Every structure is written in C-alpha cells, then in structure tokens.
Amino acid sequence: MTEATTDAQLVKATVEGDPQASEEIVERYQRLVFNIIYHYVGRRNEVEDLAQEVFLKVFRSLDTFDAKRPLKAWISRITANTCLDEVRKARKRKIQLFADLGRDEEDRVEYFYERFSQHSTLSERDVQELFELLEKLMGRLNEKDKMAFVLRELEGLSYPEIAQALQTTELAARIRVSRSKRRLQKDLEQVLYSGKKIIDA
Amino acid sequence: MPEEHIPFAELDFDETPDQSHLNSCEECRKGWAAFRFLGFQVKSAPQIDPPPFFSQRLAHLAQTTEVSFVFLFQRVAQQLIPVFLALVLATSFLLYRQTEVEPAMEYYSAVFFPEPVPEDLSVEDVVDSLRELPEEELLP
Numbered sequence: 001m002t003e004a005t006t007d008a009q010l011v012k013a014t015v016e017g018d019p020q021a022s023e024e025i026v027e028r029y030q031r032l033v034f035n036i037i038y039h040y041v042g043r044r045n046e047v048e049d050l051a052q053e054v055f056l057k058v059f060r061s062l063d064t065f066d067a068k069r070p071l072k073a074w075i076s077r078i079t080a081n082t083c084l085d086e087v088r089k090a091r092k093r094k095i096q097l098f099a100d101l102g103r104d105e106e107d108r109v110e111y112f113y114e115r116f117s118q119h120s121t122l123s124e125r126d127v128q129e130l131f132e133l134l135e136k137l138m139g140r141l142n143e144k145d146k147m148a149f150v151l152r153e154l155e156g157l158s159y160p161e162i163a164q165a166l167q168t169t170e171l172a173a174r175i176r177v178s179r180s181k182r183r184l185q186k187d188l189e190q191v192l193y194s195g196k197k198i199i200d201a
Numbered sequence: 202m203p204e205e206h207i208p209f210a211e212l213d214f215d216e217t218p219d220q221s222h223l224n225s226c227e228e229c230r231k232g233w234a235a236f237r238f239l240g241f242q243v244k245s246a247p248q249i250d251p252p253p254f255f256s257q258r259l260a261h262l263a264q265t266t267e268v269s270f271v272f273l274f275q276r277v278a279q280q281l282i283p284v285f286l287a288l289v290l291a292t293s294f295l296l297y298r299q300t301e302v303e304p305a306m307e308y309y310s311a312v313f314f315p316e317p318v319p320e321d322l323s324v325e326d327v328v329d330s331l332r333e334l335p336e337e338e339l340l341p
Contacts, residue, residue: 019260019261019263019264020260022259022260022263022264023256023257023259023260024256026255026256026259026260027256030251030255030256030259031248031250031251034249034250034251035248035249038248038249039246044249047249048251048252048255051251051255052259052262055259055263056259056262056263059263112242113238116237116238116241117234122245124247127245127246127247128247130242130245131242131245131246131247133242134239134242134243134246153214153243154243154246178210178211179210181209181210181236181239182209182210184239185209185210185232185235185236185239186235188235188238188239189231189232189235192234192235192238193231193235
C-alpha cells in the first residue's frame with residue numbers, strides 16, 4: 001500500500017480481506033480519531049478504548065460504505081456518534097463530565113490571559129491546564145454544538161465534512177460552530193472582565 | 202445611527218477585524234481580546250498521538266473479530282446439522298411413501314386378490330359361494 005492508494009481502493013481491499021489495507025486505513029485516520037475523542041470527551045485515559053471501538057465499528061460496516069463519499073467524513077461521523085453515545089452513557093452512570101469554573105479556575109484563566117497578553121510562552125503543563133479550562137468552558141455548550149466546534153476549530157474539518165459527520169446541512173454546521181464561538185467568547189469575557197479593565201492583547 | 206458590533210463568531214481565529222472600529226468601540230475591544238484568547242486556547246490545545254503499533258493491533262483485532270464471526274456461524278451450523286439431517290430424512294421418507302406405497306399396494310392386492318372383485322358382489326353371493334366350497338377347503 002502506497003500513499004497514492006486512494007481511500008476507495010483501501011476500502012475495497014479491506015472488504016476483500018486484505019489485512020494490510022485495514023492497517024493502512026487505521027494508519028491514515030488514527031490521529032484524527034484520537035484527537036476528536038480527546039478534545040470532545042476530554043478524558044485522556046479513555047481515548048484509546050474509544051478509538052478502538054470506533055475502528056471496529058468502521059470495519060464492521062465498511063461493506064455498507066458508499067465509496068463515492070469521503071472516508072474521512074464517514075470515519076469522523078462514526079467517531080462523533082461514538083463520543084456522543086459515550087457522553088450519554090457517562091451521564092447515565094452519573095459521571096460528572098464537566099463542571100462550571102470555580103473561583104480558582106477563573107483566576108487561572110486570568111493568569112493565562114495575562115501570559116498570553118504578554119506573549120509569554122507556556123510550558124507543556126500550562127498548555128495542558130489551559131486546555132482543561134477550555135474543556136470546562138466547552139462543557140457548557142450543547143452536545144452537537146460542541147462537536148461541531150471541535151471538528152472545525154480543533155481538528156480543522158471543512159464545513160461540508162462537518163455536515164456529513166453530523167448528518168446535517170452545511171448551513172446548520174456553520175450555525176453550530178458560530179453559536180459555540182459566541183458562547184465561549186461571552187463566557188470568557190465574563191471571566192476576564194467581571195469588574196476589571198481590558199488588558200490589551 | 203449606532204455602528205454595529207463586529208460579529209466575532211463569524212470570523213476565523215486568524216482573521217483580523219476592522220481596526221478603526223476596534224479603536225472606537227470599547228465593547229468590541231473587549232470582545233476581540235476574548236476572541237483572540239479563545240483562538241489562542243484552541244490553537245495551543247494539546248494533540249495526542251496514538252500508541253505505537255495501534256494500527257497493527259487494530260488490523261489484527263478486526264481480523265480476529267471477523268474470524269470469531271465465522272466461528273460463531275460454524276458453531277450455530279453444527280447445532281443445526283442434526284435438525285437438518287432429520288428434516289432431510291423426514292422429507293425422503295415422505296417422498297418414498299408417495300412414490301413407493303402405491304406400487305406396493307398394487308403388488309399385494311394382486312397377490313391376495315388375483316381376480317377383480319365384481320362391483321355388484323353382495324353378502325349373500327359370498328355366503329352362497331362359501332356353501333358351494335367342498336368341506337375340506339373351508340378354514341378350520
């Protein structure tokens with residue numbers, strides 16, 4: 001299998017039982033799947049299990065896949081559905097997935113904002129903490145809005161790809177992303193400017 | 202007429218809004234600062250890499266899952282073999298009876314009733330014919 005092998009050829013070979021082709025499919029899309037799950041679910045320790053579940057679902061239903069459609073959007077769709085299911089299951093198990101920012105966390109947001117304003121570089125640990133804070137802010141979004149935001153802004157999917165992944169229209173995908181941005185921006189403004197002056201970035 | 206605020210949510214994170222409006226609008230300056238910080242958070246979000254050999258492991262797992270489906274099918278098929286055999290035997294027997302019973306009946310009828318029985322044979326005729334038989338040919 002070379003890089004020039006198209007997704008459609010890989011799908012055909014996998015359906016015909018070629019193990020190398022199935023390995024190549026995983027190779028091509030594993031990073032996308034891992035990061036959608038990580039950025040959406042947020043629990044690093046669960047990412048690998050969920051990614052495995054996603055790829056097994058992909059292989060089980062590959063014979064029904066329409067090879068004229070893009071494989072990336074189809075795999076993103078299976079990943080998105082798996083994440084949404086996982087969040088629902090976790091809610092049933094009464095696992096607290098996201099919480100509002102506490103006072104300390106708001107202080108940390110302000111601290112990071114100042115670092116950002118002063119163009120200071122962040123350590124790996126800071127980057128991780130900053131993402132956890134963003135994760136909490138995203139927890140206030142509607143599930144599908146959040147997924148659209150993750151797919152667009154964190155994974156860089158195009159709007160047509162997001163529309164296919166979420167089984168919706170391109171316009172609806174744009175609305176979801178824009179609504180998420182507006183909400184996140186407003187929440188950040190609230191944290192940053194509650195009675196304070198603007199720090200020019 | 203008041204100027205409209207910048208719709209930040211419609212912008213990409215690397216887009217720059219109208220600077221002159223920002224200079225004159227306190228609210229949009231706030232919004233812009235928060236929006237830029239949000240873009241920074243998004244761009245600095247950590248990425249994770251799949252563990253080594255994930256693709257090989259998955260390809261193998263996918264195959265064994267397929268194999269296990271085949272195995273499951275074989276097990277079900279094994280359970281169904283006796284039922285299938287019984288069905289085949291029953292069908293064969295029925296077919297055999299349909300095709301073989303009638304010739305057998307014809308054979309035995311021919312042995313025991315060599316002469317066709319007249320349709321108008323009455324009980325009296327039978328009794329008369331028995332009376333006509335010599336005594337030694339009658340059953341004990």
